[in-house]
Amino acid sequence: xxxxxxxxxxxxxxxxxxxxxxxxxxxxxxxxxxxxxxxxxxxxxxxxxxxxxxxxxxxxxxxxxxxxxxxxxx
Amino acid sequence: xxxxxxxxxxxxxxxxxxxxxxxxxxxxxxxxxxxxxxxxxxxxxxxxxxxxxxxxxxxxxxxxxxxxxxxxxxxxxxxxxxxxxxxxxxxxxxxxxxxxxxxxxxxxxxxxxxxxxxxxxxxxxxxxxxxxxxxxxxxxxxxxxxxxxxxxxxxxxxxxxxxxxxxxxxxxxxxxxxxxxxxxxxxxxxxxxxxxxxxxxxxxxxxxxxxxxxxxxxxxxxxxxxxxxxxxxxxxxxxxxxxxxxxxxxxxxxxxxxxxxxxxxxxxxxxxxxxxxxxxxxxxxxxxxxxxxxxxxxxxxxxxxxxxxxxxxxxxxxxxxxxxxxxxxxxxxxxxxxxxxxxxxxxxxxxxxxxxxxxxxxxxxxxxxxxxxxxxxxxxxxxxxxxxxxxxxxxxxxxxxxxxxxxxxxxxxxxxxxxxxxxxxxxxxxxxxx
Numbered sequence: 485x486x487x488x489x490x491x492x493x494x495x496x497x498x499x500x501x502x503x504x505x506x507x508x509x510x511x512x513x514x515x516x517x518x519x520x521x522x523x524x525x526x527x528x529x530x531x532x533x534x535x536x537x538x539x540x541x542x543x544x545x546x547x548x549x550x551x552x553x554x555x556x557x558x
Numbered sequence: 559x560x561x562x563x564x565x566x567x568x569x570x571x572x573x574x575x576x577x578x579x580x581x582x583x584x585x586x587x588x589x590x591x592x593x594x595x596x597x598x599x600x601x602x603x604x605x606x607x608x609x610x611x612x613x614x615x616x617x618x619x620x621x622x623x624x625x626x627x628x629x630x631x632x633x634x635x636x637x638x639x640x641x642x643x644x645x646x647x648x649x650x651x652x653x654x655x656x657x658x659x660x661x662x663x664x665x666x667x668x669x670x671x672x673x674x675x676x677x678x679x680x681x682x683x684x685x686x687x688x689x690x691x692x693x694x695x696x697x698x699x700x701x702x703x704x705x706x707x708x709x710x711x712x713x714x715x716x717x718x719x720x721x722x723x724x725x726x727x728x729x730x731x732x733x734x735x736x737x738x739x740x741x742x743x744x745x746x747x748x749x750x751x752x753x754x755x756x757x758x759x760x761x762x763x764x765x766x767x768x769x770x771x772x773x774x775x776x777x778x779x780x781x782x783x784x785x786x787x788x789x790x791x792x793x794x795x796x797x798x799x800x801x802x803x804x805x806x807x808x809x810x811x812x813x814x815x816x817x818x819x820x821x822x823x824x825x826x827x828x829x830x831x832x833x834x835x836x837x838x839x840x841x842x843x844x845x846x847x848x849x850x851x852x853x854x855x856x857x858x859x860x861x862x863x864x865x866x867x868x869x870x871x872x873x874x875x876x877x878x879x880x881x882x883x884x885x886x887x888x889x890x891x892x893x894x895x896x897x898x899x900x901x902x903x904x905x906x907x908x909x910x911x912x913x914x915x916x917x918x919x920x921x922x923x924x925x926x927x928x929x930x931x932x933x934x935x936x937x938x939x940x941x942x943x944x945x946x947x948x949x950x951x952x953x954x955x956x957x958x959x960x961x962x963x964x965x966x967x968x969x970x971x972x973x974x975x976x977x978x979x980x981x982x983x984x985x986x987x988x989x990x991x992x
Contacts, residue, residue, distance in 0.1 A: 509721050513817040516870040521900045524812050524822040524866050529954060529969045529989040532603030540942050540981065542918050543884035543892040545826035546864030
């Protein structure tokens with residue numbers, strides 16, 4: 485089995501395990517989940533660094549941010 | 559383009575305010591709240607970069623860049639029904655940069671290293687609280703001297719009864735690239751110099767070689783001379799443009815696992831079409847004395863898949879983790895992994911160290927300076943398509959005072975970035991939320 489296949493299996497397994505451990509969460513139990521730093525997205529303060537990473541690296545996307553477009557000429 | 563964006567924004571505001579008034583009449587069954595300013599965000603950043611693989615010089619030369627940017631957005635929120643929450647966000651950003659390589663892409667023929675970019679935006683969303691759905695639409699514009707980009711997007715999301723949320727978004731960027739060819743840049747170069755070193759300075763013209771071509775990749779063992787160039791001071795040139803289109807569909811599913819853990823799976827499918835190189839990116843060859851501009855396929859398909867997992871440990875620690883696998887039709891495969899650990903020192907103050915690791919394989923069309931053959935169909939010496947890895951680490955601090963003060967939050971973040979290509983950069987960002 486190649487390394488990439490092993491990684492895929494591990495990630496899929498971890499994700500499935502996480503879902504399997506789902507419990508019903510009531511609104512009053514979400515004080516931690518609703519913390520601003522628990523947000524499942526990039527924050528505005530990360531905007532500058534995401535911009536140069538898109539330009540200086542070959543990969544982009546799957547992070548709720550820019551995945552193409554724009555110049556990045558310099 | 560800016561005029562159209564302004565007109566669209568203006569019309570939208572008129573139509574929206576008309577609807578707001580219409581719903582306001584019917585106050586017997588539900589409460590109406592017209593759009594009111596809810597939040598203001600001001601983000602200011604400073605970026606500084608050094609490197610020695612300038613693409614304008616074929617993969618060698620000074621890559622020094624500094625940029626200062628500032629963006630503000632105003633978010634308005636209103637209700638047309640207790641179940642419908644509307645928000646309208648208008649933003650405007652400005653960036654000013656100084657780039658060593660920009661001297662070779664000058665507007666006037668002089669060796670200007672400066673450039674500006676503006677990026678206004680307008681985003682709207684409507685949340686249906688009862689149906690647990692949200693619709694959104696937006697438009698963004700980015701303009702700089704040699705590149706204009708208009709992006710339109712629309713999105714939809716729906717929550718289920720088990721704390722899960724599915725989202726889908728489509729995004730279209732319609733760009734125009736100004737065709738400032740490398741040959742045009744000959745006008746920018748102070749000529750009649752020669753060099754024998756392995757690095758290129760701003761006074762060296764490597765656009766054309768004469769005499770014996772060095773056989774090695776490095777020019778250190780050979781001598782190259784330049785053709786005569788004339789600096790045309792104060793002159794202006796007109797350039798034609800060519801299109802580049804980027805279409806993206808982005809899907810996401812997030813799930814609250816338990817009161818301390820939530821995860822999200824994100825997948826994009828991006829297609830780019832049109833002129834995907836830049837006309838002032840030079841490529842040098844091992845079997846020719848003159849350079850050409852980079853040549854890349856007119857299509858590129860990107861497939862990134864990412865997973866986020868955030869965990870709240872105890873009362874003070876949050877673990878924000880992210881992993882992404884990426885592949886595209888140009889042969890690049892990459893892995894990205896990051897972790898950030900906000901530590902809540904008090905109810906109002908947190909400190910967040912972070913680390914990000916990135917690695918990628920080279921694109922099929924990349925080769926360093928003077929390693930391409932002229933017989934190849936596609937070629938580039940842009941090091942963002944080379945094989946490399948990078949480390950990015952730093953720290954952020956966040957202060958969230960109680961309601962009633964001027965600021966809702968103040969956040970400062972510093973990061974240091976280093977690639978194995980010798981590119982090193984530092985970035986510092988300040989986010990003020992009012």
